[in-house]
Amino acid sequence: MPLLLGKQNMRYDFNQIEKKWQDYWAKNETFKASNTSDQPKYYVLDMFPYPSGAGLHVGHPLGYIASDIYARYKRHKGFNVLHPQGYDSFGLPAEQYAIQTGQHPAVTTEANIKTYRRQLDQIGFSFDWSREVRTSDPKYYKWTQWIFIQLFESWYNNETHKAEHIDTLVGMFKAEGNTKVNAACDDDIDVFTAEDWNKFSDVEKQKILLKYRLTYLAETEVNWCPALGTVLANDEIVNGVSERGGHPVVRKKMTQWSMRISAYAERLLQGLDTIDWTDALKDIQKNWIGKSVGASVSFNVIASEAKQSANSEKQVIDVFTTRPDTIFGVSFMTLAPEHELVSQITTEAQKADVEAYVEATSKRSERDRMADVKTISGVFTGAYAEHPFTKEPIPIWIGDYVLASYGTGAVMAVPCGDQRDYDFAKHFDIPIPNIFEGVDISEEAFASKDNVKIANSDFLNGLNYKKATKRAIYELEQIGQGEGKTNYRLRDAVFSRQRYWGEPFPVYYVNGMPQMINAKHLPLTLPEVEKYLPTEEGEPPLGRADVWAWDTKINTVCHSELVSESNGIYPLELNTMPGWAGSSWYFFRYMEDAMRDEAFATEDALKYWENVDLYIGGSEHATGHLLYSRFWVKFLYDRGYVGVDEPFKKLINQGMILGTSAITYRLNLIDISSNCPKSHDFTDEDLNQIEEFVQKYDLKIYISKDLSERGGISQNNRNEGVLSVEKEYLKLKKHLLIHFPELGKIVDGISVKTQEIYVDINIVELDYTVDIEKFLTHPINNSNTGLILFKEAGVFEVRMRQEKMSKSKYNVVNPDDIVEQYGADSLRLYEMFLGPLEQYKPWNTAGITGVHGFLKKLWKLYLGQDSLNVNDTEPTKDNLKTLHKTIKKVQEDIENFSFNTSVSTFMIAVNELTAQKCTSKEILEPLLVLISPYAPHIAEELWEKLGHATSISTAAFPKFEEKHLVESSKNYPISFNGKMRFTMELPLDLSKDDIEAAVMANEKTLEQLQGRTPKKVIVVPGKIVNIVG
C-alpha cells in the first residue's frame, strides 16, 4: 500500500531537512559518548582548529568530513565512539588584532569561536560537543600549568630511561653527590660530592637542580623576532623568517624556559616503530631528531709560547665525528667562529684576521649564512692541536661552515672523506692525505662508507668502515681521548613567549630563583593589561599588569607594587607559554566528562579511552605539535599519570584543497627618457609630459591577460622585469596610444614593470573574464580611483593559478555559500569525491552539481511523485547483487580511507537500482545505512520516512553476503599477445582445457590468427584468455 505523504514532502528540500536533523541530534545528544560502555571503544580525533577571524573555507572541513565518516561508520559497526571537537584558542592572530584594535583577545576569540561553531554545525558533524575544550579557558589551562609544574619537578634518568621525580635526584646528591648520576642535563655541570651538596646553600642547590629539571630556566641563544616581539621555536621558522607573517628572525641571548625534549630523543625515535603513521611523516620526524652515531674525540691544543706563560691550564677541543675510522685523515680542525676557545687560542699574529672574521660572521644573519652555502671562507687561528695518535700538530682554523649549535661547534676535518672539508682544504691549500686504499681523491672527497679499506692509518690499515670504527673508538678510550657517542640534532625547545595571549607560568621568583605555585592554587589566570604591547623597558606585556605578584602567605595574586621579600610577596613570571603547550595534551582532556575540576582526566577515563585510535590533520604539524605531544605523553607516562606512551595510534594527513586564484597585472610606469637612445630628441616639454604622465597613471593601469605576454617572457620576469614599451611590448604600446593619443612619440620614453594583483575569484566568470564594474568597486581598489583597464576584444581576462586558499589571495570559497545552495550533504560528498584524502587537489565549485544530482536521484529512488516508493517486494537477483557489491566496496573503501571511490560506488548503485526500478525495502533500507556516514541528513530523513522512530546513526552496518555475487558465467576477454580483441561469454565451471577448446573453436579466434598456429594459450579461469603466437 503506497503511503501518501503529500506533495510538499516529496521535494528534496535539503535546507529544511538538514536543519531538522541537526536540531534533532543536538536535542537528543545523539553523539554523546559514554565513559562506561560494554561496547568496544573507538576514539576519532581531528586536529582542533585555531579559531581565526576569517572563519572556515572549504579546505578546512576536508579532514573533519573524513573523520566524521569514519566515526559514524564505527558507530554503525557497534563501537562506542568518542569524536570530540574544541579550539586551540590561544595564539598570535588574536593578540595582533588586540594590539591593533585594543579589543581583549578573549572577546574576539569568543566571537570567532561562535562563527566556527555555527559553520561546523551546519555541515552536520557528529561531534560530542559536551566535551568541548578551549585551551584559553582557565579551567583547561589550570591543567596545562599543572603539567608544567610536574615537568619542573622531574628529571630524566638515563639509567632507567625515564623521567623521575626530582626528589630521587636530590636523594642521590645527598648520598653520593653527582658523580654517579647519569642524567639528561645541561653541559656545564660541575662535579660535586655528597658533602659538597649538603654544604651548598639553598640557592646553590636550586641552581644545580635547574640544570637537571625537564623544564628549566637558562640563558639560551634564541630566535628573536623583533616584528612579533617574541622568540620562536625552531619549527616556527621557515627559511630564516617567521612562519607567521614572514618577519626576519635574529639570534639573541635571553633567559628563557626550555623543555628538555632532547632527553627523549631516542624514545621519540624508537616510538615511531610502534605507531601507524605514514612513512613520509615518520621520515620528517626522524630527520628532525637527526640521530647520528659516532664518537667524541678530544684534541689537546698545543700551547704556543705566548699562551704558555699566561695560562698553564691544558686546553682541549672536543669534537663529534660520525667517522672515527678516518681519524688518521685529519689534516686540520675547524671551529665555529662563535666557539668559546677561539679568543683564547688565537696567536698574536692572527688576532686581527680572526677578530675581523668573527665580527663579520656575527653580523650576517642566519638567513644570509644559509643562502650563501657556496662561498668558502675561514681564517687560520695560528694555533695547533695535537693528533691523539700521531702526535702531529694540526692547524686550527675557524670557518662559518661549522655551526656553533650542532655537536660541540668544532670538527676534525678529514678532507679526503668529507666534501666540505675537502673544499675548504682545496681553497686554503691545506694538505689532503688519502687514507683510503685504491681510491682517487684528486677531484673530490670519498664520502662513502662502503666497499673501501682504510690505509695509511697505523692500526686501522686494511680494516673496513665498521671494524675500523670499532677499533678507533677502542683505541681512543684506551688513551682517554675519546669514546663512542651518539648525537641528536633535536634541540631543547624554548618554551617562553613574550606575549600576552597564552598560559601564564605558575612561577614566581625568590632571589631570582623560580618557584612553583602550589598546584592547589591553580589556575593562575591571565591578568588584565591596558595594552597588549611590551613595556618601555622591553618586558613582555604582562609587565604592564598592575595585579601581578604572588603573595605566598595567602597564596593569591596581589598588586605588583606590594612586592617585598619580608612580606613574602614576590614577582610573577612575565612570559607566557607557547601555542603548543595547550595542544600537547588536549586529547586526554576530551576523555574526561564529569570530573574536569578534579583531574586533567580521571584514571577511569584514561584507562577506558587509552589513546587516539585515529587522528586526522595536516602534515604541517609534523615537527611541532606532533612531536611535542609525543614528548609530553611519554613524560606523563613515565610519571604514571597516563597509561599510554604514544598519543596517536594511527594518523592520516589530509591533503590541501587548493583555491583558484585569478591574477591580473598592474603597470608600474617608469620614466626612461634620460636613458633613451639619442635618436629620440625629447624637448623639455616632452620630458615634462612624460613625467606628468608617469606620475598620474603609475599603478593605475591594469592589463588583460594576453597583454601581459610577449614573446619569450617567462613567468618570473613578469613580476620584476623592466620592459621597454618600444621594443618588447608592441601590443601594449598600441593600447597606450589608443587610450592616450596625446602621448605620441613620447611613449618611447616610458617603460613598465608589471605587478601581479589578485582579483577576487568571486567576480571572475567561468570563462576567465572579469566583472569590471565589481572589480572597480572591489575593496582591494578602494584607495585607488581613476583606474584604467586595457581590455582585449572587449573583455578583461585574468590568468588562473591553483594555490593555497587565503584571504589575501581572494581565492577563498566559503562553505556557508555551498551549504546554502546545495546543502551540507552535497558539500560532504563533494569534498570526498574530489580525490584521495591525502592528495592536494583543486577546488572547483562547478563540479558539485554531480554529487548534488546524485542526492536528488537517491531521493527519487525512495520517493515517487506523491508517495513512498518503497514496499515489501521481494528483491530480485540483480537488486541483491547491486546491494551486496556496494556493501563490499564501501566497507573496504572506508577501512582504507578511500572515501572518493565509495561516492562513485553509491552513484553506480543508485543508477543501477533506478534502472532496475527497485522498490524493495530489503534493498533500500540497508543502502541508507551505507550512505548515512557520508550524507547523514538525507539518510536520516529517508530512514524516518521508511517508518523508523529512532536515528539511523546506530543502525547496524549491513552484512555482506558473498553468495549474491556468485556468477555462473564470465564474459572472458580474449587477448592476442596481450591485446584484448574480443570477449566471449563462457560458463565459470569450465575446465582450463574446455575453455581453451571453446576459444580456439570460435571463428573470431581463427580470424585473428589468420592461419597461424598459436605458440601457447594462457588460460586463467575466471579472468582472461591470452593467445600467444
Add this chain to the structure above:
RNA sequence: GCAGGAAUGGCGAAACGGUAAACGCACUCGGCUUAGAAUCGAGAGACUGGGAGUUCGAAUCUCUCUUCCUGUACCA
C-alpha cells in the same frame, strides 16, 4: 645537496600484474519546455611523462631519465 611523493582524456579521477579511463565535471546532439541554472536520453574524446627490462600479459614490478610537489638543509 639529501629524504619522501607524484605524473592516466579539456578537468577531478578509477583500475587484486589480467577488457585502461569506472564515476563525475565540462563539451556535442536530441526529448520535454515560452524559457531554463531544472530534468530525461544519446554521443564524442585517451595507448597511462620518455626510454629500457621482467612477464603469456605492465598504469601497476625493476632500472634509468625528465618534470612537478612536499619536507629538510653547511648536522661533521
